Amino acid sequence: MSVLVILGSKSDARVGEKVTKALDKLKITYRIVIASAHRTPKYLMELVEKSEADIFIGVAGLAAALPGAIASHTHRPVIGVPVSGKVNLDSILSITQMPPGVPVAAVGLDNGENAAILAAEMLAIKDKELERRLKEYREERSKAVLEG
Amino acid sequence: MSVLVILGSKSDARVGEKVTKALDKLKITYRIVIASAHRTPKYLMELVEKSEADIFIGVAGLAAALPGAIASHTHRPVIGVPVSGKVNLDSILSITQMPPGVPVAAVGLDNGENAAILAAEMLAIKDKELERRLKEYREERSKAVLEG
Amino acid sequence: MSVLVILGSKSDARVGEKVTKALDKLKITYRIVIASAHRTPKYLMELVEKSEADIFIGVAGLAAALPGAIASHTHRPVIGVPVSGKVNLDSILSITQMPPGVPVAAVGLDNGENAAILAAEMLAIKDKELERRLKEYREERSKAVLEG
Amino acid sequence: MSVLVILGSKSDARVGEKVTKALDKLKITYRIVIASAHRTPKYLMELVEKSEADIFIGVAGLAAALPGAIASHTHRPVIGVPVSGKVNLDSILSITQMPPGVPVAAVGLDNGENAAILAAEMLAIKDKELERRLKEYREERSKAVLEG
Amino acid sequence: MSVLVILGSKSDARVGEKVTKALDKLKITYRIVIASAHRTPKYLMELVEKSEADIFIGVAGLAAALPGAIASHTHRPVIGVPVSGKVNLDSILSITQMPPGVPVAAVGLDNGENAAILAAEMLAIKDKELERRLKEYREERSKAVLEG
Amino acid sequence: MSVLVILGSKSDARVGEKVTKALDKLKITYRIVIASAHRTPKYLMELVEKSEADIFIGVAGLAAALPGAIASHTHRPVIGVPVSGKVNLDSILSITQMPPGVPVAAVGLDNGENAAILAAEMLAIKDKELERRLKEYREERSKAVLEG
Amino acid sequence: MSVLVILGSKSDARVGEKVTKALDKLKITYRIVIASAHRTPKYLMELVEKSEADIFIGVAGLAAALPGAIASHTHRPVIGVPVSGKVNLDSILSITQMPPGVPVAAVGLDNGENAAILAAEMLAIKDKELERRLKEYREERSKAVLEG
Amino acid sequence: MSVLVILGSKSDARVGEKVTKALDKLKITYRIVIASAHRTPKYLMELVEKSEADIFIGVAGLAAALPGAIASHTHRPVIGVPVSGKVNLDSILSITQMPPGVPVAAVGLDNGENAAILAAEMLAIKDKELERRLKEYREERSKAVLEG
Secondary structure (H helix, E strand, O other), X not given: OOEEEEEOOHHHHHHHHHHHHHHHHOOOOEEEEEOOOOOOHHHHHHHHHHOOOOEEXXXXXXXXXXXXXXXXXXXXXXXXXXXOOOOOHHHHHXXXXXXXXXXXXXXXXXXXXXXXXXXXXXXXXXXXXXXXXXXXXXXHHHXXXXXX | OOEEEEEOOHXXXXXXXXXHHHHHHOOOOEEEEEOOOOOOHHHHHHHHHHOOOOEXXXXXXXXXXXXXXXXXXXXXXXXXXXXXXXXXXXXXXXXXXXXXXXXXXXXXXXXXXXXXXXXXXXXXHHOHHHHHHHHHHXXXXXXXXXXO | OOEEEEEOOHHHHHHHHHHHHHHHHOOOOEEEEEOOOOOOHHXXXXXXXXXXXXXXXXXXXXXXXXXXXXXXXXXXXXXXXXXXXXXXXXXXXXXXXXXXXXXXXXXXXXXXXXXXXXXXXXXXXXXXXXXXXHHHHHHHHHHHHHHO | OOEEEEEOOHHHHHHHHHHHHHHHHOOOOEEEEEOOXXXXXXXXXXXXXXXXXXXXXXXXXXXXXXXXXXXXXXXXXXXXXXXXXXXXXXXXXXXXXXXXXXXXXXXOOOOHHHHHHHHHHHHHOOOXXXXXXXXXHHHHHHHHHHHO | OOEEEEEOOHHHHHHHHHHHHHHHHOOOOEEEEEOOOOOOHXXXXXXXXXXXXXXXXXXXXXXXXXXXXXXXXXXXOEEEEEEOOOOOHHHHHHHHOOOOOOOOEEOOOOOHHHHHHHHHHHHHOOOHHHHHHHHHHHHHHHHHHHHO | OOEEEEEXXXXXXXXXXXXXXXHHHOOXXXXXXXXXOOOOHHHHHHHHHHOOOOEEEXXXXXXXXXXXXXXXXOOOOEEEEEOOOOOOHHHHHHHHOOOOOOOOEEOOOOOHHHHXXXXXXXXXXXXXXXHHHHHHHHHHHHXXXXXX | OOEEEEEOOHHHHHHHHHHHHHHHHOOOOEEEEEOOOOOOHHHHHHHHHHOOOOEEEEEEOOXXXXXXXXXXXXXXXXXXXXOOOOOOHHHHHHHHOOOOOOOOEEOOOOOHHHHHHHHHHHHHOOOXXXXXXXXXXXXXXXXXXXXX | OOEEEEEOOHHHHHHXXXXXXXXXXXXOOEEEEEOOOOOOHHHHHHHHHHOXXXXXXXXXXXXXXXXXXXXHOOXXXXXXXXXXXXXXXXXXXXXXXXXXXXXXXXXXXXXXXXXXXXXXXXXXXXXXXXXXXXXXXXXXXXXXXXXX
């Protein structure tokens, strides 16, 4: 399996679907689960440690500790998607402002699609076939703009 | 031991000293250690799970996940102290905006003294002698204002 | 009585119900009243001074002075719940940024449930039976996430 | 006496001096004291209730509850001066965002001079002599700009 | 006439009504007009200079220059009411952060009622009868809270 | 004369110098004066109305009403330069968030150079010689980056 | 052609219509296209380089790089219109905070009308007939306020 | 070559050194250049298109368009490092809030080290030897915390 998508709670499913929809289009294998950094920390730790995923995507709102918590348990790339709420700066800053030594790759608020594309870009570094699909995907998007 | 004070990194020591100075004055037993939610997650988990402390105080800056991570490993009260930096709203929001189910008691930016007093207030609920010391402490502070 | 829940105005009832719903589940005795730091300061002062509550929870929006005003009249723990509105940073900062010497334990925006759990955690320091109920409560919540 | 200037703590003296310097120039009688909304609430209440001042000026930083607390004890005009710190939006919002029914007249961050002029403007409504001095004061300021 | 209420545009009428409703209850004479600091600057200047109002209330959103523009043309007190929109910090900061020398008394976002009460407080400094009505008004409000 | 540079106060001279330094390099005729929207509104009005400048540049901090006030008195382009202080969002939002009908062209915080280049770009629409100098100016800047 | 209006995506059409509606009223020739700084960078570059427009208007939300990207390819004036979304400070700051050397003239959030008027003001510097239409346009707007 | 580090200007070198220091320790091949999205857009485009780097790191402040501009010219992963200044939210939001379709992996303010580690994590997906060095690097960092 290539990507493990973890949602902080059921209410993050709306953004999670954007991730999986794009992963499907890019034909990237993935699994999607719910696991909370704060409410199920041990389950999350085991999930991450046992996982053979190449990349993790954490989707969370509020004091969005999930992507950082995933990153604390793995040396593989972790992408964080802040989920919108009443404050918005909370999840954006909780995911971007990681301390030196434990990076998270933050994408924009509710921007599940970009998390998927970013994962594809990482995997395509050594996968020519995926690189081709990725180019196609982005060219389609560019065309959609021009035909707007 | 009553209170376990955990700093996210050496650079938080300046705020940690405010905590311990007030705990000393209030004659509350404590231990102070450094443990990072992101860089030493297992050490932190074991530290919290094995601890017999009644209360935890987490001191951290940036995407300050430490207090929330402590709270994910214990049912005892966790007080969070956001540490100032270049953004400030990052640590304040990362500590206050915890998801429902796992509370952290946030105090103000760099406000280590209030974390100590809050811990004292919690312990004093069933400790008349500590309640007396606490009143004294706060009366002295009030006097200092009036004599300002 | 263990907890006195004070709402700054009728419009805070929506968040107040989250507090009392969780206190009910945790079987913690409480009373809930409306009292405004700005509109009924003396009533508030007398209410707090005469109260035998172990813990106070203040729920308020805008320049949310209520939790701080409660804290100015007691040496017992005060938990503050910021209520959402058009600005949100106003109530969050008015509750977290207390001056040194008079702590308030801030929880997240509209997060009445966390105020209740935090109160339970404080009371459970010396109450094994409540500690048991609290663990149950949090385990249920964790399960809900896993079954999500 | 016309104006009672209240500082939330000694550290607000720098801004308090801007207030009194302008009141001196405008020849307005005043008294200046330190009293904290949070640390000396009863002293503050008595101070305000017994005061024969026509106008109150509250100078405070952080979760600047002082002007609002003064306003809760009087029907006379209260001017609030937010004091700068590490966050700044905290004192500005804590003073401006008062609930309906209990107004505070907020001036800008650290802007003690404007608090004094505003007080003069209020008193000058029925005091032709003060109105004359006020005009002089503001004309001097305008000239200073033009001669800049 | 005692108070001149100026709205920056028709869209501010919703907040203007809060002002006049409270002025009506307090039996304060007023006139309400629309005049824009940016679109009708000369009309605004003449309006203010010719006015015999004791107090001005400016209601405006966005880069809310109206209250400051009024204040630039008079030595009488000017109260500013920021109107909510998509940003909110824009109107709050545009009204509070006036330069030294030209004060505006800022009240909270959309808080037309507080502008009216503040005007009443200013006028009541030398008007015992209005002071009585003002006390009644605020007592009613306090009661409403207690009966909440 | 082509450009009239107006500073809100002497303290804005630091940013004003960036404007005039770039105007000098671009060989654009200008005059620089101090005039405050709030403290010398009539002088400002006359200055703008009598001016034969093609473009106005207003430099101001805090509730930076100056550029908007200039724009209210002319149909020619007005460029606004927000000046930094303790809040920064105040001057940025006071200059950008103008109401529909009265535009100000906002540039970045303290970015006097961009105000000058923007003025040059406007004047160069019908001035081939200036367009040439402008290109040179920007090419030099690009080279400086490459030689960085 | 005088003005080239570029939208970052179809979803910016709502604001684009405000631009073209005002350009129509001012009888200014324009063309409107969709081109994304991020998704169609080369198309954008060619579009700008080949364009004979005197002025460019870029309309974009989020990390609104479009106006800056246009400015990087031309020495003619570029006006940027930030489009509202969930954060708003993102598009405002992405457009205003351009680096020294490459100016963008930022107008307010969603304020397409002001972009059009600003373009008219620039073109009117050397076009007396347009200046007349512009005055009429702004006088009508002022009247609308007075008749409000 | 594995990584191309691009600085938006000379003033970003301080943060660029954090990137290269960590890349050196991780023994990752890289090149570092200065190229501005706004001042040298074509040079930047050619640089990116011709580059055989597997990963790009863009370091920029203010309206930090650099990482997004790089991403618009490549299908390989782009990491963005916001550089601190007077506003800070400008560079953070300009880098995180990319539109759907063109991702940038944002790290924290001035956090050059995390950009380097994140690049290492991406390259280590298919490079066991680098994965080993990465683990060592992160273990050293964890030890440093524990020995703190």
